[in-house]
Amino acid sequence: MDAVARRRLLMLGPLGVAAVGSGVFWALLLRMRQGTYDPHALQSMLVGKHLPDFTLPGQAPSAGFSNADVNSGPLPALVNFFASWCIPCVEETAALMSLRQKGVTIWGIAYKDRPLAASGFLTRYGDPYHRVARDADGRTAINFGLYGVPETYVVDRSGIVRLRYAGGLSSDSVNHMILPLLRKLA
Amino acid sequence: MIPELGHFALALAVAIAAAQAVLPIVGARARDARLMGAAPALAVGQMIALIAAYGCLIWSAVVNDFSVYDVAMNSSSHEPLFYRITGTWGNHDGSILLWCLVLAVCGGAVALFGRNLPSALRARVIGVLGIVSAGFLLFTLTASNPFQRMWPPPIQGAAINPLLQDPGLAIHPPILYTGYVGFSIPFAFAVAALLEGRVDATWGRWVRPWTLAAWCFLTCGIALGSWWAYYELGWGGFWFWDPVENASLLPWLTGTALLHCAIVVEKRETLKTWTVLLAIATFSLSLCGTFMVRSGILNSVHSFAEAPTQGVFILVLLAITIGGSLALFAFRAPAMAATGVFAPISREGALVLNNVLLCAICAVVFTGTTYPLFAALLHMELSVGAPYFHLTVVPLLVPLFAAMSVGPVLSWKRADLLPALLRLWWAAAIAALIGIAAEFGLHRSFAAAGFAGAAWLILGAFAEVIERIRLFRIPLANSWARLQAQPLGVWGAAVAHAGMGVTVAGIAGMSLAMSTIVAMTPGQTIGFGGYRWHVLDIRKVPGPDYTARVVDLQIMRDGRQVAVVHPSLRTFTQQKQTVTDTSIQTNLLRDLYIAPGGEQGGKMVLRLHVNPLAAFVWLGALVMALGGALSLIDRRLRVGAPARRGVVGVPA
Numbered sequence A: 001m002d003a004v005a006r007r008r009l010l011m012l013g014p015l016g017v018a019a020v021g022s023g024v025f026w027a028l029l030l031r032m033r034q035g036t037y038d039p040h041a042l043q044s045m046l047v048g049k050h051l052p053d054f055t056l057p058g059q060a061p062s063a064g065f066s067n068a069d070v071n072s073g074p075l076p077a078l079v080n081f082f083a084s085w086c087i088p089c090v091e092e093t094a095a096l097m098s099l100r101q102k103g104v105t106i107w108g109i110a111y112k113d114r115p116l117a118a119s120g121f122l123t124r125y126g127d128p129y130h131r132v133a134r135d136a137d138g139r140t141a142i143n144f145g146l147y148g149v150p151e152t153y154v155v156d157r158s159g160i161v162r163l164r165y166a167g168g169l170s171s172d173s174v175n176h177m178i179l180p181l182l183r184k185l186a
Numbered sequence B: 001m002i003p004e005l006g007h008f009a010l011a012l013a014v015a016i017a018a019a020q021a022v023l024p025i026v027g028a029r030a031r032d033a034r035l036m037g038a039a040p041a042l043a044v045g046q047m048i049a050l051i052a053a054y055g056c057l058i059w060s061a062v063v064n065d066f067s068v069y070d071v072a073m074n075s076s077s078h079e080p081l082f083y084r085i086t087g088t089w090g091n092h093d094g095s096i097l098l099w100c101l102v103l104a105v106c107g108g109a110v111a112l113f114g115r116n117l118p119s120a121l122r123a124r125v126i127g128v129l130g131i132v133s134a135g136f137l138l139f140t141l142t143a144s145n146p147f148q149r150m151w152p153p154p155i156q157g158a159a160i161n162p163l164l165q166d167p168g169l170a171i172h173p174p175i176l177y178t179g180y181v182g183f184s185i186p187f188a189f190a191v192a193a194l195l196e197g198r199v200d201a202t203w204g205r206w207v208r209p210w211t212l213a214a215w216c217f218l219t220c221g222i223a224l225g226s227w228w229a230y231y232e233l234g235w236g237g238f239w240f241w242d243p244v245e246n247a248s249l250l251p252w253l254t255g256t257a258l259l260h261c262a263i264v265v266e267k268r269e270t271l272k273t274w275t276v277l278l279a280i281a282t283f284s285l286s287l288c289g290t291f292m293v294r295s296g297i298l299n300s301v302h303s304f305a306e307a308p309t310q311g312v313f314i315l316v317l318l319a320i321t322i323g324g325s326l327a328l329f330a331f332r333a334p335a336m337a338a339t340g341v342f343a344p345i346s347r348e349g350a351l352v353l354n355n356v357l358l359c360a361i362c363a364v365v366f367t368g369t370t371y372p373l374f375a376a377l378l379h380m381e382l383s384v385g386a387p388y389f390h391l392t393v394v395p396l397l398v399p400l401f402a403a404m405s406v407g408p409v410l411s412w413k414r415a416d417l418l419p420a421l422l423r424l425w426w427a428a429a430i431a432a433l434i435g436i437a438a439e440f441g442l443h444r445s446f447a448a449a450g451f452a453g454a455a456w457l458i459l460g461a462f463a464e465v466i467e468r469i470r471l472f473r474i475p476l477a478n479s480w481a482r483l484q485a486q487p488l489g490v491w492g493a494a495v496a497h498a499g500m501g502v503t504v505a506g507i508a509g510m511s512l513a514m515s516t517i518v519a520m521t522p523g524q525t526i527g528f529g530g531y532r533w534h535v536l537d538i539r540k541v542p543g544p545d546y547t548a549r550v551v552d553l554q555i556m557r558d559g560r561q562v563a564v565v566h567p568s569l570r571t572f573t574q575q576k577q578t579v580t581d582t583s584i585q586t587n588l589l590r591d592l593y594i595a596p597g598g599e600q601g602g603k604m605v606l607r608l609h610v611n612p613l614a615a616f617v618w619l620g621a622l623v624m625a626l627g628g629a630l631s632l633i634d635r636r637l638r639v640g641a642p643a644r645r646g647v648v649g650v651p652a
Helices: A001-032 A069-072 A087-101 A115-125 A139-144 A172-184 B002-032 B035-063 B069-074 B079-088 B094-115 B119-143 B171-181 B184-196 B199-233 B243-268 B274-294 B311-334 B345-376 B386-409 B416-424 B425-442 B447-460 B461-470 B476-485 B486-512 B614-632
Strands: A077-082 A105-111 A131-135 A152-153 A159-167 B514-520 B525-528 B531-540 B548-557 B560-565 B569-571 B576-580 B583-586 B591-598 B603-612
Touching: A001 B311, A069 B591, A077 A087, A087 A105, A087 A172, A105 A139, A115 A131, A115 B079, A115 B345, A131 A139, A131 B002, A139 B079, A159 A172, A159 B416, A172 B576, B002 B035, B002 B094, B002 B119, B035 B069, B035 B079, B035 B094, B035 B119, B069 B079, B069 B094, B069 B486, B079 B094, B094 B119, B094 B171, B094 B184, B119 B184, B119 B311, B171 B184, B171 B243, B171 B274, B184 B199, B184 B274, B184 B311, B199 B243, B199 B274, B199 B614, B243 B274, B243 B345, B243 B569, B274 B311, B274 B345, B345 B386, B386 B447, B386 B461, B386 B486, B425 B447, B447 B461, B447 B486, B461 B486, B486 B603, B486 B614, B514 B525, B514 B531, B531 B603, B548 B591, B548 B603, B569 B591, B576 B591, B591 B614
Parallel strands: A077 A105, A105 A131
Antiparallel strands: A077 A152, A152 A159, B514 B603, B525 B531, B531 B548, B548 B560, B548 B569, B569 B576, B583 B591, B591 B603
């Protein structure tokens, strides 16, 4: 290769770098649109692992439950942290009720909530839960690595957490994420 | 009505920009004087249309026209007038319109100040700016129109993000954008030169003032952003290697390199291809910095978190602008041959070293910033943090700083290193003494090395001036006369280099910062960092659109009161968002920095920092920009040069 040809090739370098860069951005944008890539998503250490050990008292009239109960109950299932004092929790009740109507098992954990306030919340906005337990001091939440309420975990048939969703569920996220995942896991 | 006028002005700007993109370039190719002569008029016309459009947007915000979606989402009648105005660029759509406005002002500036450019070059430069304008204006008009109406209009707007309600941040976007977009002018010159197939000394002479002006604004913009993060976000640091911060640093690095190698083109007519490539790269990185952040691909505290729907449009625009110019470069640049030759040890050689190191830092930061994206593509989840950047950037900074003082005392073409170094012996000796003293006094090697480096940079910066006036080698009176005869450009370079030294001193000082977290009740006193911190009271204070929990904190040293500060937690009633209002008590040599963290059972959690030399970090940046400004008003640069004062006059 002579000097001129080498020089020509060298000058093509920057264009090549730009082309690779735009290819990557293009692919990521596509994935963002499909919902398979979310740069703002919170990764959970729990994903791919079993639920942490816990045994929690019930939120009357429901009986309490433990991680063993979740694993031996109907699977796949959802574990949902909520609190009566949290606004997004109120907003997500509709989405949770629709999941319940589709026969999805949801285990509820009332996070740092007074029993009366929690039961008032359930009567006012509906009770989508299979069982409701109380995590009064928030220790189980720490073991889950809870970022805030509400938060939802999807547990597959072998008891492994497949998804952590931080924030309130909407009909959009239920239809595009939770239900397709549950169908895949069933 | 007013928003519709703004909408119309925006549409008009698109039409003018389209004409500006086509006519002058065709005219320059056909050597048609009339078509080329239309270029300045079109550029000024586009500028006026966009000033009108932006004026309409500001007007809508000022009169609280909540039927305009953008105003309804980002403004409210409870806000002070100042924030209603600045709120227009505190959101996605408005900020893109501001971006286009600055670009149009750049085009207008070339048209107005570039009267003595050759008409073909001026036509091409304005035409290239028109191409860029047309694309982004079309995007604004179709995909992110700030004049969109909403029906029914809400009674009250949603108000600006409280974090942005801050004078520093309010003026940050216009300054940063002027810096980013200012690099469109060197870019346009580069593409025009590629179209013409000619780069010569006069070209370098025209490009340099524009580059310098943009560089000054970008320097101030970055410093302002970093300062805001320091006092408003309440994290206590000044640089977090956040993707958005890095995105602004990348064009600054290549822009600094461009600034230096434009000198080589001007003085020695060599490094031409490289200069053209740097001009393209700098504006490309500016574009990526502005728009990749907006597309939401990069995860950052600063981003507007936009939906990716607009992302594809932007990506296509970027691909056309960047890819097009680089393709032209690949096609035309091989024909451009260097004329000047120089030895490795020479002023040119030092500037090449500067370029190599700056670009290496740029590459390292770029890799660290985008690597998580590449990893995400391969379904790996990772983030690149400060340790990576410190480990990779610092080793490159050391030779850069070492060379920064040596380069200016070398002569052009060919120089001897040893005599040059001997001229700097006093700077090296003082720097070494300071370093040794700091090491023995502080027992912190990083800080000691930093202080030595800062001294080396500041002293070395003025070595060239001292050399030029032949201080102590000729009678002092003669030296004084020579000093007065020195062109401002020499002072500019010295001041800018010294500014870097000031910043380095600040960074070294910040590496000695101490911090602690305490929970305190009224009446309580603790000792920390050589001070006594005494909480006088914790009280509730209502604000215009927030309520605040204010801590009255007395800071004592050796039994004497240093200051009483009032940091607070502001809860904005409408947005239900709590913002930390940190208190910083500074005497320039150290900052006492107090950030309240929240209340727990009657106790206020406070983060206390003692930050030595913190103010120097931003002061240094200001000094750098001042050096650039000094250089800009140098008469030598103005002779035959289009820019008198660069892009000053951008509406803030």
